[in-house]
Ligand SMILES: Nc1ncnc2c1ncn2[C@@H]1O[C@H](COP(=O)(O)OP(=O)(O)OP(=O)(O)O)[C@@H](O)[C@H]1O
């Protein structure tokens with residue numbers, strides 16, 4: 468795997484993080500310990516859950532966090548920052564703690580995906596990059612997971628690099644799509660850097676390059692006899708594309724005893740064309756030939772094609788996945804949840820809003836997921852204050868934090884803490900899973916969700932409840948701030 472040259476992204480911050488940092492420094496807040504939570508408020512595409520991703524790039528960023536001489540000179544040139552602050556920035560490193568929900572976990576609105584405990588300036592400075600990486604990759608992993616679920620076990624390849632909004636969007640976008648369940652990518656560098664299996668078929672240019680379609684197919688089969696997927700729609704799919712593909716398979720692959728091959732459809736009515744093509748291939752004895760399709764696909768089109776009875780083995784999905792076109796923003800925010808006083812007592816903080824859904828959950832918290840012991844299914848998530856213990860040996864009564872009279876008793880369950888320590892005292896303590904492990908973990912965890920939570924339209928709302936103690940603290944702060 469290519470050794471990734473780690474880019475120093477320290478200056479990829481919003482300018483106010485530096486002006487506030489300078490202000491904290493001048494006002495003696497430099498070492499004030501703060502707690503920030505990353506959380507989102509609604510699932511894209513009105514889905515029932517999201518898939519969190521992007522943590523690995525956050526770790527790389529934090530480990531490489533420092534200001535270069537050029538950065539300091541640039542900041543000095545802005546004539547806004549005190550010399551003492553600039554001197555402090557020269558030796559700036561992240562010294563705090565970060566807790567996060569591992570990549571590939573299904574997550575729900577209001578849950579702390581990442582919690583940062585650090586001196587104010589440090590915690591504030593990392594806001595933008597932290598949100599950027601978690602928002603981008605969670606968006607793509609969530610979209611990819613929808614598309615993969617729509618394909619019901621058929622292969623889905625990510626084809627979107629050429630339409631991605633920038634290089635990073637293509638490269639780590641392919642990584643996120645793989646976490647979400649795609650089987651591979653067309654993006655070569657994502658394979659080299661992260662091990663996302665890269666592969667693909669051929670472009671129309673290959674077919675156009677030769678004097679005839681047949682010659683193009685035959686030549687390709689000769690060069691790649693074990694890996695020939697022929698693009699059959701350049702001229703006329705059923706009149707020339709499929710017959711020429713069959714002829715090339717017969718003449719090149721058959722004598723070699725190869726039965727594995729494929730065709731790709733990229734335009735027209737994919738149900739009709741795939742069914743006709745399937746029949747022609749089967750009649751010619753090419754029953755192992757796989758049919759791939761591509762052309763502005765998304766989860767709804769794929770679902771629709773399968774309902775219509777299309778005969779498709781593989782979907783290539785580009786622009787609508789890599790840009791998450793239907794809802795291209797994963798709106799995680801970074802909010803102060805607590806500070807520490809001089810004695811190290813944790814003081815919870817709240818952000819009030821007229822919109823009930825936007826009121827923050829204060830305090831340094833723990834997040835648990837409850838699974839039924841008999842079913843293995845996720846029942847509810849439960850947030851507590853950091854010093855509470857959950858006893859999963861007996862029954863427990865949960866209540867809806869916005870409609871407290873609505874209660875539910877959970878029994879015969881196990882509780883799993885979702886956040887794990889990533890950095891402690893500035894040092895990475897997290898053993899990074901491989902990309903394969905993340906993808907497999909994602910698959911297993913999505914399997915723990917009930918189908919009602921997974922459906923695309925009007926999914927069942929999964930419970931994310933607060934402990935009585937945490938709820939009371941939130942209510943007390945709300946009352947005090949009114
Ligand atoms: N059976 C089908 N049901 C629903 N949508 C389909 C079906 N077949 C194809 N589509 C979708 O219809 C859209 C238009 O496809 P179509 O091939 O007609 O137009 P096009 O992309 O402009 O073709 P061309 O590449 O030849 O210009 C694509 O998003 C495609 O995925």
Ligand SMILES: O=P(O)(O)OC[C@H]1O[C@H](OP(=O)(O)OP(=O)(O)O)[C@H](O)[C@@H]1O
Nearest residue numbers: 626670671733761762763764784785786
């Ligand atoms: O539609 P998407 O979901 O984004 O899938 C990727 C598209 O990119 C390619 O087309 P393009 O016309 O760019 O090149 P080609 O000549 O290889 O078809 C491919 O044939 C797909 O149609």
Ligand SMILES: O=C(O)c1cccnc1
Nearest residue numbers: 626653666667668669783
């Ligand atoms: O390999 C392919 O078929 C491919 C790659 C990128 C975009 N469209 C198709």
